Amino acid sequence: MVLDPHRWLELRRFRGLYESGAMSLRQITKETGLNRRTVAKYLAGPAPIAPPQREASERPRRRAVDEVAPLIDAMLRAEVLLKGAVIHERLAVEYGITINYQRVKIYLQEARPRIAGELGISPGELAGLHRRFEVVPGAQAQVDWGDEGKVLAHVGIPKVYSFHMVLSYSRDPFCCFTTSLDLATFFDCHRAAFAHFGGVPMSVVYDRTKTVVRRHVAPGEAVPLHPEAVAFAGHYDFDIDVLAAYRPQGKGRVERQVLIVRDHVLAGRAFSSIEEMNAAFAAWVPVRRAKVHGTHGEVIGHRAVRDHVALRPLPQAPYVVAQRHLRHVGKDCLVAFDANLYSVPARKVRPRQLVEIRATKSQVTLHSTVPGQDGVTLLAVHPRAVGRGARIVDESHWDGLPTGTGRRVTSGDGPPATRREQPLGPEAGPLQALLNRAAAASVEVGRRPLSVYDELTGTRPFTPKSPMKEVR
Known part of the structure; x- marks a missing residue:
């Protein structure tokens, strides 16, 4: 019988007590729950350095993930950096395979370097890699914000932001500067960008900004879009493409453009208004379009012509976001x-x-x-x-609500009928109203005994404590 390693560790605690005579074999047997002969065997012999090992089974232990390993390997050969959450989701949706996500994650730790080796990619090169994509003319634009800080703080504007849109095929840029990031400003900048390019791309790439995404959701779930963003995109006939969380590489063209504009347009210059900043960018655009881009190797302006021709036409009337x-x-x-x-x-x-x-x-x-x-x-x-x-x-x-002009007051002078006919119109000032109140307070009040009221009402006479009661 091979003792379980956990039981061996438990039994080893009693060796010192047994050898010193503090505990008997019977007491140790009762404490550990083991057979008396097993306890005697391990306590009588020399103390082993390591716990006994189980004999290796001839048949390897089969894991649940081994059944779907060929599918996972095929997905990794198509995209070696495919996320574990995406693989787990596709196994459930496309193949109906229910498996614990942690098992998939543990398997990927072994499978990803192996597949990368098959593809000729060293394990050290996997970190920081992403798949480059190319698009056809007019197919895509990318959008991002830039924080330009206190560029205009000296004229009383605490914060300035830059809005950027870049056509993905040609890298033709657009930029405008604002003092707000709200919904109306965001889509006003879109209209200015479409006018700058002379058309609308087929899709626009965004990160998960709150002016486009209504709320954040878990990976793999459908992203709820802002209703105004959906209405705006429908009016201008383009598709909204929202990136996955923490994947800025998906809009690297516009991310790079933010830095280029900051270095070539703003650095080392002083401005006194937003209009001056926008004019500086407009003056720099021809310089940028004359450059040969390092990635596609063509003059940006020449490639931009093909991009602009492929854009969709602008609608007849603009959509005003509210x-x-x-x-x-x-x-x-x-x-x-x-x-x-x-x-x-x-x-x-x-x-x-x-x-x-x-x-x-x-x-x-x-x-x-x-x-x-x-x-x-x-x-x-x-x-x-x-x-x-x-x-x-x-x-x-x-119209139709009471105005209060039909109210009347009396000053206390003259007969009652005459007093009731004297309105306090809008021409009466505060002083006249105060005088009227003083006159009313000086009106003499008649005094009569309470027995008079008893006689008029026919009730039992009431005898007050005092002979007369002043009644006002």
Whole structure:
């Protein structure tokens, strides 16, 4: 009988106690749960240096991953850097094979260097490698942001950003500078880029920016796109291509372009406005297009001509991107948005009604969530307020609401009928109103006993403690 290594380690703890006489063989047998003869055999003999080993089986142990190993090897031969999560997903979706992800991951540690050796790639060269791709003219553009920091801090602009779009086939660049990264600005820059190139590429590559991706998801799941990004892409007829997380190599052309513009346009120069920065880039574009690109070996401008010809035409009307929000209508017919208030027609809404706000950089429109009898949802159009705490009100929206001009007051002078006919109109100032209040306070009040009221109502006379009660 070969003792299990774990049991051998447990039994070895008692050798010193047994040899010193602190514990008997019977006590050790009871403590370890082993057979008495087994305990006596291992305690009586010399102490082994290593635990006993099990005899090797003639038949190798078969792992669950061995059944799918040929499939995994075939995937690695097609793409040696294919991720384990992608292989695990394809095994389940395409082949219906359910296997633990960790088993696939452990197998890849052995299989990837082996397949790389078969392909003539040394294991040290695997780190940092990625597959280069080429596209046809007009097929793709790549987009990215650059942070230019405090370039205009001396004129009161705290932050400046650069928007970049590069045509992947020719590396023809576009850049413009902004002070915001919001949704409207992002797609305004797209329109400027399409006008610069004279058309629209078939697809645009993005990283997982929040102006394109609604929320982040786990690897392998479908990426939910921002509704305005989908609408914009549909209007201009291009496809949205979102990169996998932590894969900047997928848009290396535009990543490199950010650094080139920073070095050749901004470095060593001073600017006083965004317009000057944009003009500096426009002046540099012909210089860039005259260069021979180090990768494709052609003049960028010559290759850009083929790129521009293959672009899709611009639509007749531009698509204006708007921020969309739902808000409740207040009792004063005002709707709050971005710390400002905007009015809606009183005859078309009710208190606490839910309305949709569509805000562009210069305009705010308010829409009903349900079309009216004429099929129109538009309620009001206002210029967008600058700053916070503003009230943008169209006086016609309050038509039909009480104005308060029919109220009347009396000053206390003259007969009651005459006093009631004296209104306190808008021409009466604060001083006149104060005088009227003082006159009313000086009106003499009649005094009569409470028994008079008892006689008028026919109730039992009430005897007060004091003979007279002042009644006002």
